[in-house]
Amino acid sequence: MIRLLLADDQALVRGAVAALLDLEPDLEVVAQVGRGDEVVDAVREHAVDVALLDVEMPGLDGVAAAAALRDRVPSCRSLIVTTFGRPGYLRRALDAGASGFVVKDTPAELLADAVRRVHSGLRVVDPDLAVASLTVGASPLTDREAHVLALAADGGTVAGIAGEAYLSEGTVRNYLSSAIGKTGARTRAEAVRIARDNGWL
Template sequence: MLLAEDMHMIRAALTALLRLEPDLDVVAEVTRGDEIVPAALAARPDVAVLDIDLPVVDGITAAASLRERLPSCRVLVLTALGQPGQVRRALAAGIEAFLVKDAPGDQLADAIRRTAAGLRVLDAELVSSAMEYGESPLTPRESSVLKEAARGSSAEETASRLHLSPGTVRNYLTAAITKTGARNKIDAIRIAEDAGWL
């Protein structure tokens, strides 16, 4: 299998844990999302185990590219948070397995085996939560503006980065606040991040 995890200690621990399994072998390790497809094309793993939060390219985006370039490689995504929006994105991208990082080690090995066998491995609680939150009510532009606000950008800085007027940025922020049912911009950011919409 290919293992993509940007935290060195966690990647080393996962590799060591998985190498204890007689029928599992880690054939490639990467630390960034943009390294996944080239490494998979070189190593030809049956399963790619991907952290969802990777630098350069996130795990879900990388998984979608991997499915295009190497359809025989099945994907299991690991996440620390299991945000509903991320689960929905993963399902929409055709990811076969989704597991939270705090699952016991034997569950990970079992999930890899089941994924390799062609089965879907989805945490029922995560899927239920994703269905409860539903699709993001935000447009792509509202999401972009809210992401900039989450980074601490002012309306003027956001306007400059996104090639908008400051008034248009404020209008998008107001729409995002309304659509998320938030009290203010900070509350809208929290709601959208908790739902995995950002």
């Protein structure tokens, strides 16, 4: 029996996926959480084999949760199951140690098969997303540029971002300018949108 954890902040979605996977004779959902920062403890408590993680969750996002599992519970494999099929998310998830990445509209039998393949040590990636990821390429943003742009996404002023990121205002302006240039945007807001659409933030 493959023991599963579902991490998704939408209880209805979580319940539906659990009901579908529990119909499989070799799969058992033993834990469900609504926050990314609850994943590691729940995996340890319930001896989970495969964690199915949504990308956008409170506490920790699914990519960060996958990295935490890789570092703290390496025996548990992670599979990203998300509505947000963005190429940059796929690359970030695989870099964080996720064993697979599928979108939520994947048919139930294919999701169950993906779980089995991940459990057996294979990598599973949505084929359309894999092609898009190769087309879009890696994020052009440095970690600092992405961090500053993410802070700017909340509408923060340069002074506010500088205080939060422990940088000078001039450095923040430089990072924002660089991020705008690298994304091919005309404004800070457009750079945020482009970066989000590509899964770079």
